[in-house]
Amino acid sequence: xxxxxxxxxxxxxxxxxxxxxxxxxxxxxxxxxxxxxxxxxxxxxxxxxxxxxxxxxxxxxxxxxxxxxxxxxxxxxxxxxxxxxxxxxxxxxxxxxxxxxxxxxxxxxxxxx
Amino acid sequence: xxxxxxxxxxxxxxxxxxxxxxxxxxxxxxxxxxxxxxxxxxxxxxxxxxxxxxxxxxxxxxxxxxxxxxxxxxxxxxxxxxxxxxxxxxxxxxxxxxxxxxxxxxxxxxxxxx
Numbered sequence: 001x002x003x004x005x006x007x008x009x010x011x012x013x014x015x016x017x018x019x020x021x022x023x024x025x026x027x028x029x030x031x032x033x034x035x036x037x038x039x040x041x042x043x044x045x046x047x048x049x050x051x052x053x054x055x056x057x058x059x060x061x062x063x064x065x066x067x068x069x070x071x072x073x074x075x076x077x078x079x080x081x082x083x084x085x086x087x088x089x090x091x092x093x094x095x096x097x098x099x100x101x102x103x104x105x106x107x108x109x110x111x112x113x
Numbered sequence: 114x115x116x117x118x119x120x121x122x123x124x125x126x127x128x129x130x131x132x133x134x135x136x137x138x139x140x141x142x143x144x145x146x147x148x149x150x151x152x153x154x155x156x157x158x159x160x161x162x163x164x165x166x167x168x169x170x171x172x173x174x175x176x177x178x179x180x181x182x183x184x185x186x187x188x189x190x191x192x193x194x195x196x197x198x199x200x201x202x203x204x205x206x207x208x209x210x211x212x213x214x215x216x217x218x219x220x221x222x223x224x225x226x227x
Contacts, residue, residue: 004156033214033215035215035217040219041219041220042117042119042203042205042217042218042219042220043157043203043215043217044217045214045215045216048214056214058214090156090157092157099145099164099209101147101159101162102159102215103159104149104156104157104158105156106155106156107156
């Protein structure tokens, strides 16, 4: 089965710009979560999408937004980029909201100059 | 608010040594607990999970973890580590009411010397 794939793998932006990161969930998974992992820290929950609706959000400002599409792929959009947004962005999918572990992608490394 | 603490930031062991990585969580309700491993250059992979039942859970590659509710702990153990266990290990907790809102610890880097 195809795992979680994220694109791009690396991205360099400057302050104030906007970025879109993409995630294809694992086959059969309708739930996607996004995490931000700063250097030396564990992943921090940004938000989750279930069947195209946001279903939970962490402590991130509104300039972090997302979408989920009918095929359950997802996008993370970040507006007005700040230096502190430099991090590894992880996408994880799972087959629903029940007690199933998440499967993670390799992440997108975002650097803000 | 939910939180997860991993007390060991970097652990260095020789091959065949025993491993125990500490994890404590803070949450008022029922939680699901996980250990993930991230090998160099690879994505996070699930090592083991605890949802309910037997508090001693066994995972892949000879790892096990024990859930001690009274101590809010979920420590990871392995009797004899190998060089290939060199990786970063993350403990995570999530309320059993929602699949996505996992809270992760800051990770423990394990280096196993051959």
